[in-house]
Amino acid sequence: MIAGLVLAVAAVVALWPRDSGEPSPTVSAPPPGPDITTARAAAALPGCQVGPGGPAELRGASAMCLGDGSTVDSAAALGGRPVLLNVWATWCQPCREELPVLAAYAAEPNAVPVVTLAVESKPADSLDLLAALGVRLPTLHDGDGSVRRALRVPAGLPASYLITADGTVKRITDPLVFRSTAAVREAVARDLGGAR
Secondary structure, three states, X not given: OHHHHHHHHHHHHHHOOOOOOOOOOOOOOOOOOOOXXXXXXXXXXXXXXXXXXXXXXXXXXXXXXXXXXXXXXXXXXXXOOOEEEEEEOOOOHXXXXXXXXXXXXXXXXXXXXXXXXXXOOOHHHHHXXXXXXXXXXXXXXXXXXXXXXXXXXXXXXXXXXXXXXXXXXXXXXXXXXXXXXXXXXXXXXXXXXXXX
16 A cells, blocks of 8 residues: 555656746747847948938838847838939849949038948958948848848848938939949939929
């Protein structure tokens, strides 16, 4: 009888649920993302300005600000003022040639602010490329492709858009790739119509 009681207690103990404080083997925490602190410091990008309004088609499409790692609504990051938005990827050779031209334009007096949008590229790779090129522009990272889809960005990159203060978006197609600051100035003046 005692032996039966001992076996019954042992069975109950064996079957009793336990909480060891550790996750069960079937539930695992997601692996931590790569540390891009060093790449961010080397790139030394400015933070992303957030303003009112912005393009209606971009509301709710989030992006990471590569300058500080914050998540921003892309419409707000492009709102409240005219902005030249340049979409690029690390694998795109014309993008590598165009980014320094845009940075030089942005440094000119009375230039429309330039914001870039990295797509189809890892954040660390994007930061590394910008650091290597010496380009220090506010940059959004479109990790899930939602901004690219909302803008209907073509497959061929780069692609540039002029966004007016009221949130109107106009794709710049002449030229498709900026090769000089004069070309950027001319496109902005033409598509902005002198209004700022």
